[in-house]
Amino acid sequence: MLDFTTHPLSAPMSAEDRTAAMATLGFGTLFTDHMVTIRYTEGQGWHDAVLGPRQPIPLDPAAAVLHYAQEIFEGLKAYRLPDGSVASFRPEANATRFNESATRLAMPHLPEDLFVESIRKLVAADVDWVPDADKGSLYLRPFMFATEAFLGVRPAKEYIFCVIASPVGGYFKSGKSAVTLWVSHDYVRAVPGGTGAAKCGGNYAASLQPQSVGIEHGCDQVLFLDAVERKWVEELGGMNVMFVFGDGTIITPPLNGSILPGVTRDSLRTVAGEAGYTVKEQPYSFDQWMEDAKSGKLREAFACGTAAVITPIGEVRSARGDFVIGNGDGGEVARTLREALVGIQLGRKPDTHGWMTRL
Numbered sequence: 001m002l003d004f005t006t007h008p009l010s011a012p013m014s015a016e017d018r019t020a021a022m023a024t025l026g027f028g029t030l031f032t033d034h035m036v037t038i039r040y041t042e043g044q045g046w047h048d049a050v051l052g053p054r055q056p057i058p059l060d061p062a063a064a065v066l067h068y069a070q071e072i073f074e075g076l077k078a079y080r081l082p083d084g085s086v087a088s089f090r091p092e093a094n095a096t097r098f099n100e101s102a103t104r105l106a107m108p109h110l111p112e113d114l115f116v117e118s119i120r121k122l123v124a125a126d127v128d129w130v131p132d133a134d135k136g137s138l139y140l141r142p143f144m145f146a147t148e149a150f151l152g153v154r155p156a157k158e159y160i161f162c163v164i165a166s167p168v169g170g171y172f173k174s175g176k177s178a179v180t181l182w183v184s185h186d187y188v189r190a191v192p193g194g195t196g197a198a199k200c201g202g203n204y205a206a207s208l209q210p211q212s213v214g215i216e217h218g219c220d221q222v223l224f225l226d227a228v229e230r231k232w233v234e235e236l237g238g239m240n241v242m243f244v245f246g247d248g249t250i251i252t253p254p255l256n257g258s259i260l261p262g263v264t265r266d267s268l269r270t271v272a273g274e275a276g277y278t279v280k281e282q283p284y285s286f287d288q289w290m291e292d293a294k295s296g297k298l299r300e301a302f303a304c305g306t307a308a309v310i311t312p313i314g315e316v317r318s319a320r321g322d323f324v325i326g327n328g329d330g331g332e333v334a335r336t337l338r339e340a341l342v343g344i345q346l347g348r349k350p351d352t353h354g355w356m357t358r359l
């Protein structure tokens, strides 16, 4: 394991200013004092691990990330537990997925213990920024990008891995109990054989224009269909999706290579199974979805992800028709599963799967 060098803050934020800044938490607009950076050079490996002040990173204008988008990231959270300590949820799963994304983007792997240690170092330095459990959590954003100054199209030879942190509340600012989705029938997010299963910035860049169309139609998030038949539900711009039926079955689209393998998605399959639901990974078409919602066979649908946690979907709009799900306000299953998952994350329910890592 690399040794970290610590660079002190020249002007840490006062406790009073921090408390004021954290009084109302949104998503991803407020940042903590520190960051971790680790450099990679081909032939030398990972080096220069630093815990230092959060500050701009100088980049050569020819840095490969600025031209060919060699960039990957993760999202995970640290939670304040009832005894005041701090833990994160399945950071090893994020470390594994980070390296899977790295493989797809032809980037170097980061040892998983170094990924987790970076999070430990950052959270230890910024522990005062972890919100109280009833206010929110500390969102951690590890990412890696190509820094080599080179305009040829090939994998770069130099990278920076970085972790920043942001105290957050809910992801959706509407404050509604359920969100409205825009189904994109024209634009797709990912194609078979593409980068859809990797957590790379490019996938999110591709979602922005369709997301803007959704916003123009009064929606909170865009939902993408498959790229080949334009028929099968895949995922939202930034989260996975699940459907709840009257017979206690929950369906989520199978991981087909163009869907992000969400850690929340995976955990919910276990949590829902334990709560007595049958979770199936099964293709689900837009037409069937509309029919099931209109007939009442579909009781609920929800978005799931680290940022979204579990967010009920109340209404769906699209160029091929609009429909409401259940009473349009979310339902009992989403509430039950959210309570079960968040209960584990906040240390209020037993962690029977060893998912929580004390930081």
Ligand code: COI
Pocket: 074, 075, 076, 237, 238, 239, 305, 306, 307, 308
């Ligand atoms: C996450 O849930 O961590 C994500 O990366 C999704 C993004 C919309 C914030």
